[in-house]
Amino acid sequence: MTDDASRAGVAEVLAYHDRTKHAFDRFAPALGYLDWATQPDPFRRYAGAPVVELPRRVPAAATAGPLTLDTLGECLRCAFGLTAWKQAGASRWALRSNPSSGNLHPTEAYVVAPEVTGEGWRVSHYAPREHALEQRAALGSVVPACPAGVCLVGLSSVHWREAWKYGERAFRYCQHDVGHAIGALIYAATTLGWRVRLLDGWSDADVAALLGVDRPLPKGVEVEHPDCLLAVGPGDVDAVVWSVPDPWLRAARVASWQGDANALSPSHVEWPAIDAVTVATQRVTRAAPVGRTHAGDSAHDVDPVGREWLIRRRSAVAFDGRGRLDHRAFARMAARLIPGGHPGSGLGPSPVWAALPWEPRIHPIWFVHRVDGLAPGIYAQPRVPSAISALRAGLRSDLLWEPVAGFDGLFLLAPLDARGLARRLSCDQDIAADGFIGMAMLAPLASALDAHGPACYRELFWESGLIGQVLYLEAERSGGRATGIGCFYDDAVHDVLGITGHTLQSLYHFSMGEPVEDRRLTTEPGYAWD
Ligand SMILES: Cc1cc2nc3c(=O)[nH]c(=O)nc-3n(C[C@H](O)[C@H](O)[C@H](O)COP(=O)(O)O)c2cc1C
Incomplete structure (x- = not known):
């Protein structure tokens, strides 16, 4: 991309970001009501594609289970499978291992795997309701460079699913959901002793071509936008980071593709602002993996998250x-x-960070309401020491920045009862005040876009979704529960923190506490056989 094109893309992204802010007196443009007649089907299916049912048993725990149909099925089930059906009156809806804004689930998952799903390499779509793979294309044995024990998982998004409810702001939520889905996949893989790497050497067009989501669709069938590709498995996932897409793409180009995607809604509302930001944030170049480092090894998680937490998360x-x-x-x-x-205190990182090829860019501002031994108030946690000075410079100057004893890299900014503030800023939602902690996630938006180009806008949301996924699962571990909060009054948050311009922007909010169950709902398992 030329500098001019990149600058134009950054301007487009900032314009989208600003016009999709919620304010006290004006929500981001949306329909303003739910058109139930066009509610999108949460399940994409490919009619006519051969279906491979995935095994319905849990493989015995292994430290590094080989890549088989059993383990692949288990990985997909724990990452993207159904974990509950809820019912209230006549409505019944499925919930999944990965969370999604409004439970609309824009994210679709694909697997590009060797022999385990049939002869040679195949591209398959994961159908979560059926817990099955729909075989879209056979690639033959064209990828000799791929090490044994590795498959690729690709993610794509149907923006319409979120736009149906949330209008223009939906693009942000789709990206959060991708982050949550990446996190869900990494945790599922880690329970099998597998590792995951995000492949950033692929452009969006490459990803779309491999997954088949760039293929022509009949009129009215919703497009899926390519998000990312991940190397997954017990094998040498690092080796795949260095491989080039071309042999895979050559095979995908000549393969015969099977299955017709279903239309998810009978009609649609156009959201040109989403179309524009989708184009502006496309990854058009293949990043050279050189110089991009993955942080450590996801297989050595000192605080592993158990399978039961992945299935139980809510x-x-x-x-x-x-x-x-x-x-x-x-x-x-x-x-x-x-x-x-924090190795000094024996506390380990989440395995998700090892999968990312970039340094942390999202930094939590904690709203501490009720944590034993900590004064209620607002705290900052720059996730890398190098971020401290930019955060200090970007926030109001009268904050304390007092290091918290016993917490490496945590700073008390202001001791106060932040419950009312957190509720008001988070679209007046009680969940932001009634939990034991809340959070706003800050991104250095302007400098990140300048340094990494407009496609980085999506990565910032992915990273915030990943933080959310880590905290969802930590909430389950600690006996509490969490909720992602996509609805907040953007510039009101910035005003409270003294942020001006686009130096720092809050991209996602979060809450965690002791849950109160909604007893009006009945709950059934995600799969009758489970
Ligand atoms: C990006 C994102 C934003 C969300 N925003 C809100 C929110 O503002 N308020 C809320 O009550 N729940 C919010 N949620 C929670 C979703 O409604 C919830 O994930 C969805 O209903 C599925 O339920 P589950 O997480 O139990 O699977 C959000 C979730 C995500 C992933």
């Missing part, structure tokens, strides 16, 4: 306003967000 709909978080549990959560953890 968003709270309300918190009790009383529950407290244990000091040690908070320390572990904070450490899990740091790529190296």
